[in-house]
Amino acid sequence: MRALCWEGVDQLAVRQVPDPELRNAHDMIVRVRRSATCGADLPLLAGRVPGLAAGDVLGHEFLGEVAEVGPAVRRHRVGDRVVVCATVACGHCWYCRQGLHSCCDNGAAPGTVGEAAWGQPTGGCYGRPRTTGGFAGSHAEYVRVPYADVGAFTVPDPVSDDRAVFASDAAPAGWMGAELGAVRPGDVVAVWGAGAVGQLTAQAATALGADRVIVIDRYPERLRMAERHTGAETLHYEHTDVPAELRERSGGRGPDVCVEAVGVADGGGRPASLADRFTGRGGPAEDPLAVREAVHACRKGGTVFVSGTFTGFVDAFPLGAVMNKGLTLRSARQHGQRWIPMLLDRMARDELRTEHLATHRFDLDQGPAGYALFRDRADGCVRTVFTPHG
Numbered sequence: 141m142r143a144l145c146w147e148g149v150d151q152l153a154v155r156q157v158p159d160p161e162l163r164n165a166h167d168m169i170v171r172v173r174r175s176a177t178c179g180a181d182l183p184l185l186a187g188r189v190p191g192l193a194a195g196d197v198l199g200h201e202f203l204g205e206v207a208e209v210g211p212a213v214r215r216h217r218v219g220d221r222v223v224v225c226a227t228v229a230c231g232h233c234w235y236c237r238q239g240l241h242s243c244c245d246n247g248a249a250p251g252t253v254g255e256a257a258w259g260q261p262t263g264g265c266y267g268r269p270r271t272t273g274g275f276a277g278s279h280a281e282y283v284r285v286p287y288a289d290v291g292a293f294t295v296p297d298p299v300s301d302d303r304a305v306f307a308s309d310a311a312p313a314g315w316m317g318a319e320l321g322a323v324r325p326g327d328v329v330a331v332w333g334a335g336a337v338g339q340l341t342a343q344a345a346t347a348l349g350a351d352r353v354i355v356i357d358r359y360p361e362r363l364r365m366a367e368r369h370t371g372a373e374t375l376h377y378e379h380t381d382v383p384a385e386l387r388e389r390s391g392g393r394g395p396d397v398c399v400e401a402v403g404v405a406d407g408g409g410r411p412a413s414l415a416d417r418f419t420g421r422g423g424p425a426e427d428p429l430a431v432r433e434a435v436h437a438c439r440k441g442g443t444v445f446v447s448g449t450f451t452g453f454v455d456a457f458p459l460g461a462v463m464n465k466g467l468t469l470r471s472a473r474q475h476g477q478r479w480i481p482m483l484l485d486r487m488a489r490d491e492l493r494t495e496h497l498a499t500h501r502f503d504l505d506q507g508p509a510g511y512a513l514f515r516d517r518a519d520g521c522v523r524t525v526f527t528p529h530g
């Protein structure tokens with residue numbers, strides 16, 4: 141089959157790779173109809189995440205039709221239209237039973253770099269390095285889906301592919317930021333980043349009763365989109381003293397909840413130095429600029445939720461502000477298995493609309509061009525969506 145492979149720093153190529161096969165009874169094979177780019181792919185592209193190898197297939201946000209099921213799969217039949225959670229989790233370990241699916245004990249094998257770097261192995265993810273299981277990505281014609289009954293969800297008929305594909309990662313990540321960020325009715329919520337994750341965090345904060353939601357970015361078309369589709373207010377961070385403006389809009393205190401949905405995506409295309417890779421640092425640009433600003437801006441006693449992806453170490457983290465302001469600091473990769481059924485229901489009821497985020501559609505053969513557009517945020521691109529079967 142054809143798949144979009146990482147070949148080296150800022151190099152992608154469409155290659156013929158072996159078709160995926162069922163490896164155990166709970167697996168299924170999905171024929172991909174939509175596979176979306178994500179901000180989490182950009183540090184991979186730039187070679188800043190240790191463990192990615194030339195030839196690895198990228199992509200973790202996807203939807204398709206069931207092509208083949210293992211003998212132990214109960215919830216899915218060949219031909220079903222399913223969206224697959226980007227997080228790979230077993231569904232039965234202690235963490236999964238707590239709803240902490242991205243912390244699953246059986247997502248990434250013990251003894252991996254993830255365990256060495258983070259103290260414990262975590263749940264898996266498609267299209268990422270071995271630290272998170274090394275599952276082949278979704279920018280391909282077919283994908284093997286392990287723990288299929290746990291990670292794949294039938295898409296209700298009225299929900300379009302372009303809407304439902306966001307239930308794979310960006311919508312659960314957005315919901316998580318608002319829910320685990322403890323947004324309460326009447327809150328003022330600030331969201332750094334107007335990509336798909338930031339915009340869906342803003343929508344979730346409103347759904348949870350936030351009084352004011354303020355989204356911060358520097359791309360006018362993303363800010364306009366956030367205003368139009370989420371009802372949020374926006375700030376252009378290059379033209380604004382962000383903490384001062386946030387204080388002004390929150391009764392002089394600062395936002396109750398600050399969600400960082402940026403990560404390290406904007407560090408440019410510089411590869412990690414050998415020293416950075418050796419020490420497990422994500423690279424020279426793993427700079428938590430927006431996390432620092434969120435900690436600074438948040439009201440005393442408020443919550444900062446970090447949705448942005450970090451893999452290694454950061455410098456100059458303002459722990460003193462966290463401590464002295466009595467902040468709650470939380471973070472996670474999304475536990476989508478916990479929220480996807482609810483998000484699909486909302487999509488079916490037209491309460492959650494996401495298709496406008498799929499700004500550009502490409503055939504898989506145009507993978508490198510589709511990624512360049514997304515990476516450069518060119519032509520108003522928020523998400524490139526690949527259609528491997530036309």
Ligand SMILES: NC(=O)c1ccc[n+]([C@@H]2O[C@H](COP(=O)([O-])OP(=O)(O)OC[C@H]3O[C@@H](n4cnc5c(N)ncnc54)[C@H](O)[C@@H]3O)[C@@H](O)[C@H]2O)c1
Nearest residue numbers: 179180313333335336337357401402403405448449473474
């Ligand atoms: N926690 C999770 O499970 C999860 C899931 C999906 C994505 N993510 C992460 O969430 C982040 C956002 O994802 P995305 O797909 O929306 O990414 P994206 O790259 O499309 O958007 C990031 C946005 O942040 C903006 N930004 C950069 N620096 C900023 C700053 N200092 N202040 C405010 N905005 C700034 C950029 O201009 C860009 O619009 C990424 O780090 C991604 O890896 C996490």
Ligand SMILES: [Zn+2]
Nearest residue numbers: 178180201309
């Ligand atoms: Zn993603």
Ligand SMILES: [Zn+2]
Nearest residue numbers: 230233236244
């Ligand atoms: Zn588990």
